[in-house]
Amino acid sequence: MKEYVVRGLLGDSRVLVGESLDSLAALLPERGVLLVTDENVDRLYGDRLPDFPKMVLPPGEAEKTLDTAREVYRRLVRLEAGRDWFLCGVGGGVVCDLVGFVASTYVRGMGFGFCATTLLAQVDASVGGKNGVNFEGYKNLVGAFNQPRFVVCDPAVLATLPEEEAASGLAEVVKHAAIADPDLFTFLEENAREARGLAPEAVLRMVGDSVRIKSAVVSEDEREAGRRKVLNFGHTLGHALEKAAGVSHGYGVSAGMAAAARLSVDMGLLAEEEARRLENLLLSLGLPLSLSADRRAVADALLRDKKRAGDTLDYVLLSGLGTAVARPVPVKKLLALLGLDS
Numbered sequence: 001m002k003e004y005v006v007r008g009l010l011g012d013s014r015v016l017v018g019e020s021l022d023s024l025a026a027l028l029p030e031r032g033v034l035l036v037t038d039e040n041v042d043r044l045y046g047d048r049l050p051d052f053p054k055m056v057l058p059p060g061e062a063e064k065t066l067d068t069a070r071e072v073y074r075r076l077v078r079l080e081a082g083r084d085w086f087l088c089g090v091g092g093g094v095v096c097d098l099v100g101f102v103a104s105t106y107v108r109g110m111g112f113g114f115c116a117t118t119l120l121a122q123v124d125a126s127v128g129g130k131n132g133v134n135f136e137g138y139k140n141l142v143g144a145f146n147q148p149r150f151v152v153c154d155p156a157v158l159a160t161l162p163e164e165e166a167a168s169g170l171a172e173v174v175k176h177a178a179i180a181d182p183d184l185f186t187f188l189e190e191n192a193r194e195a196r197g198l199a200p201e202a203v204l205r206m207v208g209d210s211v212r213i214k215s216a217v218v219s220e221d222e223r224e225a226g227r228r229k230v231l232n233f234g235h236t237l238g239h240a241l242e243k244a245a246g247v248s249h250g251y252g253v254s255a256g257m258a259a260a261a262r263l264s265v266d267m268g269l270l271a272e273e274e275a276r277r278l279e280n281l282l283l284s285l286g287l288p289l290s291l292s293a294d295r296r297a298v299a300d301a302l303l304r305d306k307k308r309a310g311d312t313l314d315y316v317l318l319s320g321l322g323t324a325v326a327r328p329v330p331v332k333k334l335l336a337l338l339g340l341d342s
């Protein structure tokens, strides 16, 4: 087991890579705990969870709403939970984001922790302290920065992950390699088959390196005033495509990274050969370079992006494999380069 620490304004987070789901009981208080999970996780691992009151949500992004948050608040009220209670999310990105949000707002803040059960949650969604819910078509619009006390990343629970779910996590691993770690990038190129098949050794390397990279970036800039923006590589267009094409997060981010690499080449920052290496890696991991979607819907989603400031969007580009730079790009130029008009 390896432990990484994320330093946050309100407290630190311990991310435990290689820890077992069965260690959860030892990390939780003895009483005053509400577990939140989803139906898929509960079916597979429900009987291994500690004996506390439990809420089981339907799975999926559609649950990441204020309505679901209200259901969790209601349950906490019925349990007469106070600030000394602890909320524990066991699941993927949706459960983690929602639990972090409820715990940050109920009684103005209670302790919370996660057991991340998808590759995406282990390499990205459970780490970093951003939490929140979607609101009226805007992704993650309502939320807070607040670190979980702990995150358990058990590689064994990934064995039951469907391929499309795995792909979402792999896209975030490629992102971490592309923005910060040329060695991880080469490892993925040389071990694409093992990575794609979630072989245990490859999983430990991908999760460990991703958590190391993300915790370092977040500890330096939790509130995304500067450096943290690089974690948005591939996400501006990625979120727009996810919504407009109705595909999984990873597929959107993959196509978003391919487009951002092309933009980086166009702007004279990245060598053609390096953009091609990124494209080949994405393809070898079963990830798409482009997606078909309604152009108007993509443009609308881009214009609704939280990172938009007036006429420009903070866009993350590559100046080499392993080095990212955030640049304001005029929305008009972005849409034109993507073959979209505003």
Ligand code: GLY
Pocket (backbone or CB within 6 Å): 124, 125, 126, 127, 128, 129, 130, 131
């Ligand atoms: N919770 C995800 C992040 O902070 O990036």
